[in-house]
Each structure stands twice: as structure tokens, then as C-alpha cells.
Amino acid sequence: MSKIKIKKLSVSYGNHQVLNEVSLDIPERQIIAVIGPSGCGKTTLLKSMNRLLDLNEDVAVSGDIAIDGENIYRPDIDVNALRKRVGFLPQRPYPLPMSIFDNVAFGPKIHGLDVSSLSVVSNKEREGKGNKGTQRLVEHYLRLAGLWEEVKDRLNAPAAKLSIGQQQRLALARVLSIEPEIILADEPTSALDPISAKLVETQFKILKENYTIIFVTHILRQARRLADYIIFLYMGDLIEHGPAVRFFGEPCDEKTKAYISGEIS
Amino acid sequence: MKKRKLEENIFKALMIISLLGVFAALAGIIMVVAVKGLSSLNLSMIIETPKGGYYLGKEGGIANAIVGSLYLMAGATTLAFIISLPVALALQKEYLSKRFADFTRLVLDILWGTPSIVYGVFGFVIMVYLGMRASLLGGIVVLTLLMVPIMVRAMDEAIRLVPFEMKEMAYALGTTRVETTFAVVLKQAMPGIVTAVILAFGRGIGDAASILFTAGYTDDIPTSLLDPVASLPLAVFFQIGTPVPEVQARAYAAALILLVIVIVINIIARILGWRFARHIVR
Numbered sequence: 001m002s003k004i005k006i007k008k009l010s011v012s013y014g015n016h017q018v019l020n021e022v023s024l025d026i027p028e029r030q031i032i033a034v035i036g037p038s039g040c041g042k043t044t045l046l047k048s049m050n051r052l053l054d055l056n057e058d059v060a061v062s063g064d065i066a067i068d069g070e071n072i073y074r075p076d077i078d079v080n081a082l083r084k085r086v087g088f089l090p091q092r093p094y095p096l097p098m099s100i101f102d103n104v105a106f107g108p109k110i111h112g113l114d115v116s117s118l119s120v121v122s123n124k125e126r127e128g129k130g131n132k133g134t135q136r137l138v139e140h141y142l143r144l145a146g147l148w149e150e151v152k153d154r155l156n157a158p159a160a161k162l163s164i165g166q167q168q169r170l171a172l173a174r175v176l177s178i179e180p181e182i183i184l185a186d187e188p189t190s191a192l193d194p195i196s197a198k199l200v201e202t203q204f205k206i207l208k209e210n211y212t213i214i215f216v217t218h219i220l221r222q223a224r225r226l227a228d229y230i231i232f233l234y235m236g237d238l239i240e241h242g243p244a245v246r247f248f249g250e251p252c253d254e255k256t257k258a259y260i261s262g263e264i265s
Numbered sequence: 266m267k268k269r270k271l272e273e274n275i276f277k278a279l280m281i282i283s284l285l286g287v288f289a290a291l292a293g294i295i296m297v298v299a300v301k302g303l304s305s306l307n308l309s310m311i312i313e314t315p316k317g318g319y320y321l322g323k324e325g326g327i328a329n330a331i332v333g334s335l336y337l338m339a340g341a342t343t344l345a346f347i348i349s350l351p352v353a354l355a356l357q358k359e360y361l362s363k364r365f366a367d368f369t370r371l372v373l374d375i376l377w378g379t380p381s382i383v384y385g386v387f388g389f390v391i392m393v394y395l396g397m398r399a400s401l402l403g404g405i406v407v408l409t410l411l412m413v414p415i416m417v418r419a420m421d422e423a424i425r426l427v428p429f430e431m432k433e434m435a436y437a438l439g440t441t442r443v444e445t446t447f448a449v450v451l452k453q454a455m456p457g458i459v460t461a462v463i464l465a466f467g468r469g470i471g472d473a474a475s476i477l478f479t480a481g482y483t484d485d486i487p488t489s490l491l492d493p494v495a496s497l498p499l500a501v502f503f504q505i506g507t508p509v510p511e512v513q514a515r516a517y518a519a520a521l522i523l524l525v526i527v528i529v530i531n532i533i534a535r536i537l538g539w540r541f542a543r544h545i546v547r
């Protein structure tokens with residue numbers, strides 16, 4: 001089942017075109033890695049899928065992207081609702097200027113989610129209402145992001161005080177808290193030490209049960225370790241995409257072979 | 266190597282001299298005002314309005330000017346804040362195009378550089394046209410005009426320091442512009458916004474020229490917005506110009522009270538600023 005269908009997507013900043021007619025289908029409930037050299041358009045591709053590109057003034061997008069068959073570039077689409085469905089984990093994990101607790105509680109609050117409406121919350125947790133409910137919810141997502149044990153005693157401390165690795169996992173908790181279907185992650189481990197990176201990778205493997213995870217990485221080994229499906233971009237062109245086993249096992253394109261063997265980077 | 270060491274030392278010396286200069290100036294001002302004013306600073310200066318013969322050195326005080334300045338500033342600071350915050354927020358790129366925002370900044374910078382007497386004259390002309398006389402209301406409005414440019418620009422600088430990636434984070438969660446503004450931008454910029462209010466307050470409370478014709482001067486404490494009102498800068502100005510030494514000393518006492526108000530407000534703002542700074546991300 002393909003979750004996202006991208007058709008002839010082109011993106012340019014001013015008159016600098018950075019994605020050239022990219023077309024592909026992205027499968028559901030898998031981990032998808034977007035790889036390619038620096039500047040090839042990986043971040044741009046991610047940000048096109050939750051329309052975060054809209055925040056740039058001089059950006060032009062053509063072609064279309066459908067999620068579950070619905071074109072997200074339709075003029076009458078509710079962008080905020082879209083971004084709730086398509087969570088985004090940035091390369092640099094900026095905490096929001098509030099407490100650890102509020103960083104996680106913020107998303108559900110603005111979207112009016114409450115504990116009882118969340119499928120992943122157990123019946124026992126669902127009993128809590130109001131404040132108690134929010135506490136359960138925050139705990140739930142912090143656990144899911146593998147951060148709970150480290151912060152449970154200082155939920156009201158400023159999020160900015162956390163280490164970078166912890167901030168990255170807080171960002172993950174924040175994304176999960178709005179119950180997206182898709183998680184876009186832009187080099188989610190690039191700011192992390194090996195141990196924190198491992199933690200995030202482990203979380204991803206657990207999360208793919210329920211989510212479609214698309215992540216950008218520079219590290220080929222990480223793509224091999226984690227991904228079920230690979231998208232390879234080179235200078236704005238989609239060179240090759242497919243299941244990871246086939247992609248690494250029998251790459252079709254010369255550029256892919258060169259990239260995998262480390263001849264181009 | 267020697268040259269670099271020398272460079273370092275020259276620059277260090279320059280910084281120290283300038284720093285000392287700044288502190289010396291402030292200390293000098295406080296000392297002159299205190300030495301000349303303390304002798305006539307007593308309780309009745311603070312709690313009494315001028316009695317008959319006050320301006321000849323007889324009894325009474327400048328409660329009219331103290332209360333007047335506080336009234337003027339309470340009104341003008343509130344009004345200026347209500348106007349400035351939305352303008353400063355609108356200068357973000359989510360709301361206004363960069364060209365229009367930059368044009369607005371230019372206009373504000375020009376207004377900021379305009380001498381306050383020009384504001385006073387402008388206010389006066391408008392009030393004559395409307396048939397209003399010098400009043401608390403007139404003073405508040407003109408002070409507001411005087412304070413808005415500096416308040417907006419200082420807020421704007423604080424808001425511009427909010428990292429774009431932080432806002433992007435919020436938008437990525439599906440927040441609207443208003444939610445992003447209130448939950449993220451204002452929180453992150455709050456210490457700077459407090460500073461902006463203080464800067465503008467400082468400009469307003471010390472200014473005499475803008476309220477000379479618009480607020481007027483009176484020995485009474487105003488009971489309505491349409492009464493004329495006294496103020497500390499004008500109390501200093503009028504009293505220093507009299508030939509009577511006692512009254513001149515009272516001018517320094519008035520200046521001292523003005524200084525103390527400014528210092529107290531600054532300290533309160535710092536404390537507020539620290540509290541707001543708890544959650545900001547550096």
C-alpha cells in the first residue's frame with residue numbers, strides 16, 4: 001500500500017531549481033531513508049511533504065503530492081491539519097521556550113486532543129481526565145521517545161536545559177504527541193552521540209509498527225541498518241528508489257553504484 | 266607576535282577607559298543632583314503640592330509633579346505598549362513582506378530621531394485645532410507618540426532574534442500564526458520586550474519639550490483627563506530658571522526624585538525580565 005504518491009514534483013528557490021520532476025510512491029508503515037550528497041535536495045523533499053516549504057518567501061512548488069489519495073497542494077487544504085498528520089523532526093532540535101512538560105503537552109493542546117481520544121493510550125490511562133489526563137499523555141509520549149526515565153523528576157524544568165541528545169528525543173516526543181501518521185525526520189541523529197543515536201534508531205524500529213517514517217541521512221550504514229526502503233537523490237534528480245535489500249543488493253544506476261561504493265559523496 | 270599582543274592591550278585599555286567613562290558620568294550626575302538637591306528633599310517636598318509662595322522658597326512640595334509624571338507615564342506606557350506590540354509582531358515575515366517591514370522600520374527610525382519638541386508642537390497644533398487645552402490627555406497622547414517608535418523598534422529587534430527554526434518547529438506541529446506568536450515568539454522574546462518598554466519609559470518620563478504645551482503645568486493634582494498636569498521634567502525646568510536659590514535647590518531635589526523613579530522602575534523590570542527568562546532557549 002503506498003501512503004504518499006509524489007508526481008512530477010519540482011521545487012525552486014528564486015530561480016534556483018533544487019528538485020527536478022521527482023515522481024515516486026512511498027510505502028506505508030516502513031522506514032524510508034532519503035540519501036544523497038549534501039545539497040541534493042533531501043531537506044527540501046521532506047519539507048514539501050508537510051508544506052513547511054510554504055514558510056519560505058520565494059519558493060515555487062509544482063507537481064503534486066497525494067497522501068492517502070488526497071492532494072496536499074490543493075488550495076483549500078487545511079495546512080495545520082496536514083501538519084498534524086505529517087510530523088516533522090528537524091535536523092537541529094530546537095526546544096520550544098517552555099518547560100519539558102509543556103513542550104509535549106503543547107501539540108495536543110492546540111489540536112484539542114485529549115487522552116480519551118488517543119488510540120494508543122490504554123484503557124487504564126484513559127480514565128484520567130483533565131490535568132491527570134495530560135500528565136498521563138506527557139508521560140506516555142516521553143516514554144515512547146525513550147526520555148521519560150531521564151526527565152521524570154524535572155518535568156517543570158526549562159526544556160532548554162536538556163542536552164542536545166535529550167532535546168532531540170524531546171522533539172521526537174513532541175512529534176509523537178500530535179499523533180501523526182507520518183514522521184519526517186531530517187538527519188535525526190546527526191547532532192547526537194552514538195548512544196543517543198542508538199536510542200533514536202531503536203525508537204524508530206519500534207514506531208514503524210504504527211507510523212510511516214521517512215528520514216534523511218548522510219550515513220549509508222545507518223540507512224542499511226534501519227531502512228526498508230531507500231530514496232536516492234542526486235543534484236535534485238531522483239536517481240533510484242526501491243526496497244533497501246534490492247537497492248543495496250542490486251543497484252541499477254551507475255550513480256547509485258558509485259554512491260554506495262563511496263566513489264561519489 | 267608582539268604586534269598582536271599590543272593590539273590586544275590597546276583594545277583592552279580602550280574598553281576599560283570607556284567603561285570607566287560611562288560609570289563616571291552616571292555617578293557624576295547622581296552626585297551633583299544629590300549634593301545640590303538633598304538639602305531640600307524632605308517629606309513635604311514629596312507629599313505636598315506647592316503652597317502660596319512656594320516659588321519664592323516658602324513651604325509646599327512637588328507632589329503635583331510627581332503624581333503628574335506618574336499619571337502621564339502610566340497612561341502613555343500602557344497606550345504605547347498596546348500600540349507597539351501588534352506593530353512589532355506584524356513586522357515578522359509571516360505577516361508583512363520584507364520590503365514593507367523594512368519601510369516601516371525606516372519610518373519608525375526617523376520618528377525616533379525626531380526631536381521631542383517637534384512632537385510637542387505637533388500635538389499642540391492638533392489640540393488647538395480641536396479646541397483642547399493643555400491636559401493630562403494631551404500629554405499622554407503626545408508621550409505615547411514619542412514612545413511608540415523606540416518601543417516598536419526595540420521589541421522588533423528582540424522578536425527578530427527568535428530563531429526561525431524555533432518558529433518552524435511550532436509551525437511543523439500545525440500551529441497557526443497566532444498560536445506561534447503567543448506560545449513561542451512572545452515567550453522567547455519576553456525579556457527583550459520588557460527592555461523595550463523600559464527604554465521607551467525612560468525616554469518618556471524624562472522628556473520636557475513634548476509636554477510643555479500639551480500637558481501644561483499646574484500646582485494641583487489633576488482630577489480628570491482634561492485637567493492640565495504638572496510633571497517632573499518641567500518642575501526641574503521651571504524651578505532651575507528662577508533666581509531664588511532655594512527654588513533652584515528644589516529643582517535638583519525634583520531631578521533626584523525623577524532619577525530614583527527611573528532606577529526603581531529599571532530594577533523592577535530587571536527582576537521581571539529574569540523571571541520571564543526562565544524558559545527561553547539560548
Ligand SMILES: Nc1ncnc2c1ncn2[C@@H]1O[C@H](COP(=O)(O)OP(=O)(O)OP(=O)(O)O)[C@@H](O)[C@H]1O
Binds near residue numbers: 013016043
Ligand atoms: N531557503 C532557501 N533559499 C534558497 N536556497 C535554498 C534554501 N534552502 C535550500 N536551498 C538550496 O537548495 C538546495 C538543496 O537544499 P537542501 O537543504 O534540500 O539540501 P540537502 O540535501 O538537505 O543538503 P544537506 O545534506 O546539506 O542538508 C541547496 O543548493 C541549497 O543551497
Ligand SMILES: [Mg+2]
Binds near residue numbers: 043044186
Ligand atoms: Mg538537509
